[in-house]
Amino acid sequence: MAYIISHTEKVQPQGRQKELEALLFLFSEKSGIEENEIEYFIIDVFNDLTGADKKYSEGSDFQSKYSKNETPEEIGGNLLTLFRNYLSDFPFVSFTLFYGGSDPKYLINPALEECSYSNFTEKARDGIARGLTKKVLDDGTFEGVLFGDHRISKFLAKVRFLSPSKDPETYISEYLNEQTKQFLDPDICARICKKIRQAQQDLKSTSLEGKCLSTFSEISRYGHSLTYDQIKSLILNTVFSTDIFKNPNIPDEFRAYISQTPECDIKERFELAQSGIFKAYVVRGLDKEFWDFFKSVCSIYKANKSTSLQTISQMITSNSLKMHPMMDLESSLLFSSYIKGEYYEN
Numbered sequence: 147m148a149y150i151i152s153h154t155e156k157v158q159p160q161g162r163q164k165e166l167e168a169l170l171f172l173f174s175e176k177s178g179i180e181e182n183e184i185e186y187f188i189i190d191v192f193n194d195l196t197g198a199d200k201k202y203s204e205g206s207d208f209q210s211k212y213s214k215n216e217t218p219e220e221i222g223g224n225l226l227t228l229f230r231n232y233l234s235d236f237p238f239v240s241f242t243l244f245y246g247g248s249d250p251k252y253l254i255n256p257a258l259e260e261c262s263y264s265n266f267t268e269k270a271r272d273g274i275a276r277g278l279t280k281k282v283l284d285d286g287t288f289e290g291v292l293f294g295d296h297r298i299s300k301f302l303a304k305v306r307f308l309s310p311s312k313d314p315e316t317y318i319s320e321y322l323n324e325q326t327k328q329f330l331d332p333d334i335c336a337r338i339c340k341k342i343r344q345a346q347q348d349l350k351s352t353s354l355e356g357k358c359l360s361t362f363s364e365i366s367r368y369g370h371s372l373t374y375d376q377i378k379s380l381i382l383n384t385v386f387s388t389d390i391f392k393n394p395n396i397p398d399e400f401r402a403y404i405s406q407t408p409e410c411d412i413k414e415r416f417e418l419a420q421s422g423i424f425k426a427y428v429v430r431g432l433d434k435e436f437w438d439f440f441k442s443v444c445s446i447y448k449a450n451k452s453t454s455l456q457t458i459s460q461m462i463t464s465n466s467l468k469m470h471p472m473m474d475l476e477s478s479l480l481f482s483s484y485i486k487g488e489y490y491e492n
Contacts, residue, residue, distance in 0.1 A: 222281065232304070243306070323434070
């Protein structure tokens with residue numbers, strides 16, 4: 147059955163903040179190396195945010211709402227788009243309401259930032275079901291859905307209710323980790339969030355309303371998503387104020403280090419080292435190792451700005467400086483020269 151993309155509501159600044167939080171939550175939650183981990187963050191198509199794996203074989207659907215302490219009926223009404231996707235033939239495997247939280251009186255355990263439908267009191271559950279059903283009936287595009295419909299109760303049992311207390315900068319701070327962040331500009335996390343939010347809003351500004359999709363994977367034709375690697379690149383490019391993977395300029399110290407190479411081979415040697423940094427950064431499951439190496443090199447230059455690449459090389463060879471497992475010696479030295487040029491030469 148075809149899926150017709152419907153119009154999405156315009157949101158206020160607080161709503162855009164919540165959409166960014168949802169994106170960063172999904173980015174941080176789904177960053178493992180399993181085959182079905184999130185690769186694509188689809189923006190404003192099926193919902194505010196939908197995660198998809200590399201094969202587009204599974205969809206993780208997110209509805210974000212800034213509002214908090216709403217009545218159960220209002221909470222139920224916020225689930226309309228998630229329910230629509232639940233009824234579709236597309237491979238949605240999870241349904242999340244990412245919102246400001248519920249009034250404690252409606253919850254069995256108010257301390258939980260993540261809970262299921264069962265954590266609401268019986269009276270609140272009835273209100274949520276009633277609110278969703280009313281919204282469905284008012285919408286007029288759902289066939290055969292009535293009060294007490296078993297599909298609504300089955301759907302509600304699958305919904306995850308998320309109300310994290312973190313702001314966007316905290317997600318980035320945790321990704322970089324505090325030890326790494328201490329070497330960076332104080333406002334680095336805010337600047338990273340601003341860039342990611344802008345990329346998100348750029349996609350939202352292009353509407354796909356009315357487009358008809360015959361399969362879930364067909365959305366890949368429209369480029370209405372950010373990839374996992376794109377988000378990581380936005381982070382790294384803010385840390386270095388440039389795209390170090392595309393920068394054609396060879397750092398002077400690295401050029402001097404490989405100066406015994408025939409001139410005709412220097413560019414190739416530089417690009418191989420550049421490629422090594424790229425491979426180390428985009429590989430899944432080794433983010434900590436990447437930023438640990440960054441932190442270690444920063445510590446060396448902070449102690450002595452004049453430390454040479456030859457010294458860095460000797461430290462790696464003697465194992466006093468642990469190299470990233472996906473980098474070779476030259477990519478490690480090139481990365482070190484980028485760090486020195488960005489933070490320790492002025």
